[in-house]
């Protein structure tokens with residue numbers, strides 16, 4: 001059984017695939033925060049901008065079988081396209097639920113899979129694009145990925161700690177106000193200036209913006 005908070009079709013807003021049409025599958029639950037505000041301050045990850053509790057979002061629900069979830073995901077892809085369906089698995093922490101049988105079932109239906117993970121759990125085999133976003137003191141168990149996308153600045157998780165992880169791209173995302181979506185001042189603040197300064201001094205790292213918030217889409 002898979003618990004999914006929401007499913008939606010939009011543009012990938014972050015990382016190397018920014019601007020690419022994608023179906024987002026937001027799995028419920030996370031291993032680094034309960035999702036309750038009363039637990040935020042004491043959580044390992046305490047700046048999360050996402051509601052991942054429960055299954056009550058648009059397209060969310062409980063799916064008893066891999067087939068049910070895969071067919072539901074495919075229903076979000078426009079018909080008659082040559083491009084293979086592109087599904088971004090996120091959450092919450094998707095690796096609490098995304099297992100080899102679901103990955104295999106998605107591949108059987110021609111889906112290209114991307115993953116957004118906090119890096120604390122080992123992914124199933126064969127995922128086309130893995131984005132690792134380490135959090136606080138949490139140990140990262142993935143030593144190779146496609147993009148490393150670190151929220152900056154973070155106490156206990158500064159870029160130096162992760163520069164050895166093999167990746168095609170290394171991104172820093174200025175930490176956004178967790179309670180505010182789509183705000184134009186978001187990227188004109190001190191945190192952004194600090195992130196830019198770090199990239200300029202350490203050119204292994206590039207600036208990543210949450211572009212979906214800038215243009216106010218899901």
Ligand SMILES: C[S@@+](CC[C@H](N)C(=O)[O-])C[C@H]1O[C@@H](n2cnc3c(N)ncnc32)[C@H](O)[C@@H]1O
Nearest residue numbers: 047048049050091092093116117118133175176
């Ligand atoms: C909500 S998380 C879900 C996937 C996974 N649990 C993770 O942390 O990577 C999706 C992305 O949003 C980023 N994110 C979460 N809160 C943020 C914030 N306040 N500002 C900037 N990025 C944030 C995460 O670092 C991650 O790259």
Ligand SMILES: Nc1nc2[nH]cc(C(=O)O)c2c(=O)[nH]1
Nearest residue numbers: 011012013014090116212218
């Ligand atoms: N457009 C859009 N792009 C995203 N990239 C990563 C997201 C996430 O919350 O995992 C996300 C999201 O929520 N929306």
Ligand code: SF4
Nearest residue numbers: 030033045048092118
């Ligand atoms: S950003 Fe990711 S790891 Fe942190 S609480 Fe949100 S879903 Fe969990």
Ligand SMILES: [Mg+2]
Nearest residue numbers: 049050210218
């Ligand atoms: Mg998001």
